Amino acid sequence: MNWLLKGGRVVDPATGRDGLFDIVVADGRIAAVRPAAPRRGKAAARPAVPKGTRVVDVTGLVVMPGLVDMHVHLRDPGQEHKETIDTGTRAAAAGGFTTVACMPNTEPRNDGLAVTEYIVGEARRRGVVNVVAIGCVSKGGRGEELAEIGDMVRAGAVAVSDDGAPVATAYLMRMALEYTRIFDIPVIDHCEDRSLSAGGVMNEGPTSTALGLKGIPQAAESVAVARDLAIAGLTGGRLHLAHISTRASLDEVRRARAAGVRVTCEATPHHLVLTEKAVAESQYDPNTKMNPPLRSEDDRQALLAGLGDGTIDAIASDHAPHHEDEKLQEYDDAPFGIVGLETAVPLAMDRLVRPGIIDLSRMAELMSLNPARILGLNKGTLAPGADADITVIDPGLEMTVDPARFQSRSRNTPFAGWRLKGWPILTIVGGRAVHDLTPAARR
Amino acid sequence: METTTTAVRRGGRGAPPRPRRGGAGGPAPAPRADVDRGARPVAGAAPAPPLTALSQKHLLGIQGLSAEEITLILDTARSMAEIGTRQIKKVPALRGKTIVNFFMEPSTRTRSSFEIAEKRLSADTLNFTPSSSSVSKGESLLDTARNLEAMASDMIVIRHRASGSPHFLARHCRSNIINAGDGTHEHPTQALLDAYTIRERKGRIADLRVTIVGDLMHSRVLRSNLFLLGTMGADVQVCGPPTLVPCGLADLGATVHTRIEPALEGADVIMMLRIQRERQKGGAFPSAREYFNLYGLTRERVALARSDAIIMHPGPMNRGVEIDSAVADGPGSVILEQVANGVSVRMAVLYLLAGGTLGELAP
Numbered sequence: 114m115n116w117l118l119k120g121g122r123v124v125d126p127a128t129g130r131d132g133l134f135d136i137v138v139a140d141g142r143i144a145a146v147r148p149a150a151p152r153r154g155k156a157a158a159r160p161a162v163p164k165g166t167r168v169v170d171v172t173g174l175v176v177m178p179g180l181v182d183m184h185v186h187l188r189d190p191g192q193e194h195k196e197t198i199d200t201g202t203r204a205a206a207a208g209g210f211t212t213v214a215c216m217p218n219t220e221p222r223n224d225g226l227a228v229t230e231y232i233v234g235e236a237r238r239r240g241v242v243n244v245v246a247i248g249c250v251s252k253g254g255r256g257e258e259l260a261e262i263g264d265m266v267r268a269g270a271v272a273v274s275d276d277g278a279p280v281a282t283a284y285l286m287r288m289a290l291e292y293t294r295i296f297d298i299p300v301i302d303h304c305e306d307r308s309l310s311a312g313g314v315m316n317e318g319p320t321s322t323a324l325g326l327k328g329i330p331q332a333a334e335s336v337a338v339a340r341d342l343a344i345a346g347l348t349g350g351r352l353h354l355a356h357i358s359t360r361a362s363l364d365e366v367r368r369a370r371a372a373g374v375r376v377t378c379e380a381t382p383h384h385l386v387l388t389e390k391a392v393a394e395s396q397y398d399p400n401t402k403m404n405p406p407l408r409s410e411d412d413r414q415a416l417l418a419g420l421g422d423g424t425i426d427a428i429a430s431d432h433a434p435h436h437e438d439e440k441l442q443e444y445d446d447a448p449f450g451i452v453g454l455e456t457a458v459p460l461a462m463d464r465l466v467r468p469g470i471i472d473l474s475r476m477a478e479l480m481s482l483n484p485a486r487i488l489g490l491n492k493g494t495l496a497p498g499a500d501a502d503i504t505v506i507d508p509g510l511e512m513t514v515d516p517a518r519f520q521s522r523s524r525n526t527p528f529a530g531w532r533l534k535g536w537p538i539l540t541i542v543g544g545r546a547v548h549d550l551t552p553a554a555r556r
Numbered sequence: 557m558e559t560t561t562t563a564v565r566r567g568g569r570g571a572p573p574r575p576r577r578g579g580a581g582g583p584a585p586a587p588r589a590d591v592d593r594g595a596r597p598v599a600g601a602a603p604a605p606p607l608t609a610l611s612q613k614h615l616l617g618i619q620g621l622s623a624e625e626i627t628l629i630l631d632t633a634r635s636m637a638e639i640g641t642r643q644i645k646k647v648p649a650l651r652g653k654t655i656v657n658f659f660m661e662p663s664t665r666t667r668s669s670f671e672i673a674e675k676r677l678s679a680d681t682l683n684f685t686p687s688s689s690s691v692s693k694g695e696s697l698l699d700t701a702r703n704l705e706a707m708a709s710d711m712i713v714i715r716h717r718a719s720g721s722p723h724f725l726a727r728h729c730r731s732n733i734i735n736a737g738d739g740t741h742e743h744p745t746q747a748l749l750d751a752y753t754i755r756e757r758k759g760r761i762a763d764l765r766v767t768i769v770g771d772l773m774h775s776r777v778l779r780s781n782l783f784l785l786g787t788m789g790a791d792v793q794v795c796g797p798p799t800l801v802p803c804g805l806a807d808l809g810a811t812v813h814t815r816i817e818p819a820l821e822g823a824d825v826i827m828m829l830r831i832q833r834e835r836q837k838g839g840a841f842p843s844a845r846e847y848f849n850l851y852g853l854t855r856e857r858v859a860l861a862r863s864d865a866i867i868m869h870p871g872p873m874n875r876g877v878e879i880d881s882a883v884a885d886g887p888g889s890v891i892l893e894q895v896a897n898g899v900s901v902r903m904a905v906l907y908l909l910a911g912g913t914l915g916e917l918a919p
Contacts (some may be wrong), residue, residue, distance in 0.1 A: 319804025325719035325741025325779055328803060396727070397720030408914070441728075443697060443718035445739065 115139045121171030124473045127490025138501040141544035147212035155484025177477045179211025183484035184429035196434040200241040202522035208454040209537025211502035212243040218277040224249035224260040229268035235400035238440035241547045245271045250289045256281025266296045274301035283392045290350025299351040304337035316389040316406045337363035341371040354378040358405040360415035379427040382460040399440045399447030400527040404471045428482045429459045462535025525552030598764035601637040601767025610908045612735040614726045617742035617781040632904035650679035655905035657683045660716045673902035732909045739773045749901040762789035772796040777870045799840040823861035827868040831878045844877045853879045866890045
């Protein structure tokens with residue numbers, strides 16, 4: 114479908130645009146971006162529009178390049194009771210994401226051609242947004258020997274990770290960072306020293322002590338971050354650090370970057386918004402259990418500063434669906450992780466943009482341009498000629514998070530009942546509307 | 557045998573009756589549950605009436621209880637203790653109520669103590685252990701609890717390896733939930749019986765120096781005692797090897813020592829915690845022998861405390877690991893008194909928690 118999005122605030126850091134523009138979409142691509150015409154009579158505007166064009170007045174709304182979530186667990190194949198490529202991509206569309214990167218801890222793991230081809234093919238058949246695959250670093254994710262990364266790249270993988278688990282040894286990390294230089298793809302690591310974190314279920318500190326829950330110290334992350342950075346420096350490979358959650362980790366990243374190490378990193382909305390206090394306040398609600406755990410307020414402040422000063426490159430949801438029965442257990446026994454696709458944008462708008470921690474342009478960088486660049490995708494911009502992946506956000510729309518209305522198959526969120534302002538109301542993928550709450554759609 | 561005053565103190569008990577000092581001020585709530593539940597002090601009779609009922613539905617932990625509520629439980633326990641001195645050690649306060657003792661971890665003392673308390677209050681009790689149940693067939697904790705409820709349980713006393721599991725049941729069940737020990741979180745009735753024992757012996761809790769020694773990391777007894785003793789105004793010193801001191805313990809109101817000698821100086825109360833031998837395998841200390849050399853409570857070390865210091869242990873004891881038998885069985889040891897007091901304290905807790913929901917069913 115062809116579109117004319119009229120009069121919106123277009124925020125496109127790739128082109129430096131932040132102002133009122135009309136966007137013309139034709140044949141699945143951005144055809145033109147032109148300064149918004151001063152508002153005149155309808156009759157004056159109409160003749161310029163070719164037939165078959167849907168005209169949407171987006172005055173007062175924010176238009177961003179389609180958002181890219183580089184850290185999503187779609188659970189398909191193998192754990193379809195939690196999520197499928199179908200439901201997961203619907204959740205992405207509803208959350209304003211036009212591209213998601215699918216982590217490889219499926220069953221079987223995505224450690225070779227067959228599973229990568231399944232994910233890419235299934236996404237093409239049933240997915241409603243773009244899906245790119247992330248393959249395993251090691252065969253079976255077992256941390257022993259390299260997976261057939263070349264095969265997976267040929268089938269469409271854009272990065273490798275043993276996510277869910279850290280890359281097991283320093284040696285394997287060295288091999289991965291060297292080997293992936295063939296393809297110029299990043300190695301994404303979940304940084305955790307498991308000898309320090311073993312048995313832990315929340316951040317280690319006075320709160321874990323008072324609750325009698327086994328803690329995971331901040332150092333469990335920063336020790337692994339330091340290891341990876343040293344090896345990235347050694348090899349010259351591209352390292353991306355997933356869901357960074359501590360002040361010490363960010364300090365390590367800053368030091369390494371200053372020394373020329375090729376490293377990028379991401380943070381999740383929940384680590385930017387919540388702290389370990391949520392575990393106590395919710396009286397052991399397993400929807401406050403994720404890995405890395407919710408950290409201290411000091412860590413959260415460091416993450417917010419890292420958004421502002423550029424240390425953090427991307428916001429990624431770490432969307433980790435789990436079935437209700439799996440979360441309806443004792444805190445120690447419930448699995449780690451929460452869903453995030455359908456709350457990431459309102460959390461960013463309400464808790465980051467509204468208080469002025471970041472501006473809209475930085476938000477577009479963190480949630481679209483940078484993740485696209487890290488994964489080497491030709492996405493993340495509204496420049497003419499780009500794929501027509503567009504996210505329209507209503508900054509004034511206030512709604513309550515209602516898990517019963519999630520598109521995701523799972524409901525495991527700590528944000529149920531939160532009243533948030535700033536929601537995605539129109540998601541366009543390749544010129545096709547996949548989520549549409551505009552008045553025109555309701556008409 | 558209807559009122560406290562006619563009760564006969566039976567000669568077989570070790571300690572003579574002590575003069576009452578530790579009450580909340582004013583008369584203790586009369587026990588007389590055998591006569592009439594209305595025997596609870598009449599609210600509003602005094603200008604500032606002492607607390608006479610618990611507002612909580614559950615006892616999930618000490619954290620969250622006020623000093624007044626703790627005092628109410630201890631005063632009620634004192635009245636309950638009298639029932640244990642009678643010829644017929646039973647009152648009908650909880651007659652017709654079903655209490656499930658849902659013990660998912662091994663326990664001798666606590667489960668027996670709850671069971672005796674329940675029987676003295678005339679409740680119907682059901683003991684439930686995992687080996688003999690559908691838990692061994694993989695049924696979830698919540699489903700098991702809901703099934704027990706479907707058979708009309710009114711209260712569930714739960715012990716479970718996972719911290720927060722009583723809170724989990726409280727969110728999803730109708731019954732009153734009583735925490736009988738959850739993971740490494742809390743063991744509230746233990747702290748209450750410890751407080752009761754201290755108060756009986758010392759007449760007060762406030763301003764006493766209480767030294768707690770042992771595995772601070774994994775002890776739910778420690779946490780409940782920290783919360784209780786802090787709320788009641790005691791000066792709490794804790795001591796253990798740094799490998800068994802959890803992060804941020806000082807933030808919970810304790811002075812932390814890594815050597816036992818300074819920790820014991822001037823102590824009114826010494827509370828030893830059990831050292832689980834599994835911890836040695838986890839690398840927290842090299843051997844039981846070395847632990848005893850560094851932290852074991854010996855007569856020489858007891859001499860550092862006040863001369864009238866009492867020695868406590870929640871049990872089960874590891875003689876020769878954390879405590880020398882000469883101390884455990886010696887003067888100052890109140891370890892068996894703790895056990896005896898446990899019944900009274902648990903009767904008080906059950907009785908007070910039932911007060912809100914069972915009131916209209918009283919004769």
